[in-house]
Amino acid sequence: xxxxxxxxxxxxxxxxxxxxxxxxxxxxxxxxxxxxxxxxxxxxxxxxxxxxxxxxxxxxxxxxxxxxxxxxxxxxxxxxxxxxxxxxxxxxxxxxxxxxxxxxxxxxxxxxxxxxxxxx
Numbered sequence: 552x553x554x555x556x557x558x559x560x561x562x563x564x565x566x567x568x569x570x571x572x573x574x575x576x577x578x579x580x581x582x583x584x585x586x587x588x589x590x591x592x593x594x595x596x597x598x599x600x601x602x603x604x605x606x607x608x609x610x611x612x613x614x615x616x617x618x619x620x621x622x623x624x625x626x627x628x629x630x631x632x633x634x635x636x637x638x639x640x641x642x643x644x645x646x647x648x649x650x651x652x653x654x655x656x657x658x659x660x661x662x663x664x665x666x667x668x669x670x671x
Contacts, residue, residue: 553570555568555569555570556570558570577595580592580595601615613634617630620633643665644658
């Protein structure tokens with residue numbers, strides 16, 4: 552377990568606090584022996600299984616994304632535009648990768664420049 556992180560408490564004092572990222576929290580939940588944790592563990596297993604299915608068939612991830620956007624109330628036109636935008640961005644970043652762009656700093660610079668050009 553990583554060392555505690557000093558965080559500001561409501562009283563203004565710094566307190567050493569145990570912290571975890573998302574993966575760490577899920578791992579902690581796996582080891583909770585209480586019966587009340589069982590529904591959450593089942594949900595985690597279901598979501599994990601769904602993600603494995605999406606790795607085998609990426610179209611399932613696209614369908615899930617559209618379903619989530621619909622549930623949030625977005626219009627079909629907005630959803631299609633968003634999905635096209637995601638696809639175009641993926642093609643663009645794949646092309647950058649093919650041309651030797653290494654990662655984060657360059658992607659941020661290129662994306663920023665494209666956004667500026669789109670607003671002109």
